Amino acid sequence: MSVFTAAYPVGHPNPDLGAPVIITNHDAAAEKRHTVAVEVSDALMKNRFSCRYYLPKPVDKNIIEEIIDVARCAPSGNNMQPWEKVYCITGAKKDAIAREMVQANQETPEAYSAQYLYYPAGPIPPQYAKRRFEFGKHFYYPLHVDHGDLKARSRVSTRNFDFFNAPVAFIFTINNVLTQGSWMDVGYFLQSMTIAARARGLETISQMAPAKYQLILRQHLPIGDDEIVALSMCMGYPDLEKIAQFSAKQPKREVSDIIEFFDS
Numbered sequence: 001m002s003v004f005t006a007a008y009p010v011g012h013p014n015p016d017l018g019a020p021v022i023i024t025n026h027d028a029a030a031e032k033r034h035t036v037a038v039e040v041s042d043a044l045m046k047n048r049f050s051c052r053y054y055l056p057k058p059v060d061k062n063i064i065e066e067i068i069d070v071a072r073c074a075p076s077g078n079n080m081q082p083w084e085k086v087y088c089i090t091g092a093k094k095d096a097i098a099r100e101m102v103q104a105n106q107e108t109p110e111a112y113s114a115q116y117l118y119y120p121a122g123p124i125p126p127q128y129a130k131r132r133f134e135f136g137k138h139f140y141y142p143l144h145v146d147h148g149d150l151k152a153r154s155r156v157s158t159r160n161f162d163f164f165n166a167p168v169a170f171i172f173t174i175n176n177v178l179t180q181g182s183w184m185d186v187g188y189f190l191q192s193m194t195i196a197a198r199a200r201g202l203e204t205i206s207q208m209a210p211a212k213y214q215l216i217l218r219q220h221l222p223i224g225d226d227e228i229v230a231l232s233m234c235m236g237y238p239d240l241e242k243i244a245q246f247s248a249k250q251p252k253r254e255v256s257d258i259i260e261f262f263d264s
């Protein structure tokens with residue numbers, strides 16, 4: 001039995017979902033499981049980053065299925081599980097979609113739009129504007145791109161449309177009747193995929209950029225009229241050399257800046 005294999009509490013209604021780490025008593029083995037679980041889960045989450053460089057190494061379909069098997073356990077309001085469809089694209093299909101998106105982005109970007117606004121159209125509160133600006137500084141510096149050089153920035157962002165050369169891309173849709181709550185649920189699903197992927201030596205990047213080219217995606221995939229193309233994700237084995245050269249770790253807010261305790 002591995003340190004991560006622990007029994008479900010008696011009477012768990014859904015034993016077919018696998019075995020989580022559950023500390024039912026405080027014997028030495030349970031304590032050890034706990035320590036290892038903390039170390040592993042913290043490392044998987046704290047070392048995560050958006051990966052924009054991948055090795056040309058395919059990902060086994062059964063590994064992808066394992067990752068979805070993990071992510072399907074994500075919580076969702078009333079357990080509606082509103083990750084309507086996850087379209088997984090690889091090989092010639094991915095290349096064909098990427099080619100068309102890159103071309104459209106170069107030639108007629110104004111002809112396309114996403115079905116929702118990821119960011120507000122107007123000004124945003126200063127703390128967010130500041131962090132967005134800081135993101136750009138960290139992102140473009142290792143690429144030797146001047147923050148003010150819009151043409152060079154556009155060249156960089158074009159990589160979104162060939163899925164950063166990742167061997168696997170996922171397109172996530174959501175039913176057009178569902179509202180913000182369900183969109184949050186889909187976020188839990190994507191983060192679960194990211195962590196499950198990392199545990200298997202894979203990296204990911206979540207993307208909103210390809211949603212703009214939903215008309216192209218619809219030509220290649222059986223996306224229903226009632227599905228909104230919400231997000232995409234690239235996945236693959238990381239090219240660590242390129243990452244070291246061209247990626248900067250994005251700063252994160254301090255715990256004390258995020259949480260406020262109220263106890264009396």
Ligand SMILES: Cc1cc2nc3c(=O)[nH]c(=O)nc-3n(C[C@H](O)[C@H](O)[C@H](O)COP(=O)(O)O)c2cc1C
Pocket residue numbers: 048049050051135160205206207208209210231249250
């Ligand atoms: C929902 C979502 C959509 C994103 N869309 C894009 C995208 O289209 N292109 C991109 O390069 N990065 C995208 N990102 C990655 C963010 O830029 C990145 O998460 C952020 O800068 C923090 O960096 P880190 O993920 O490396 O910690 C997206 C992230 C999320 C969560």
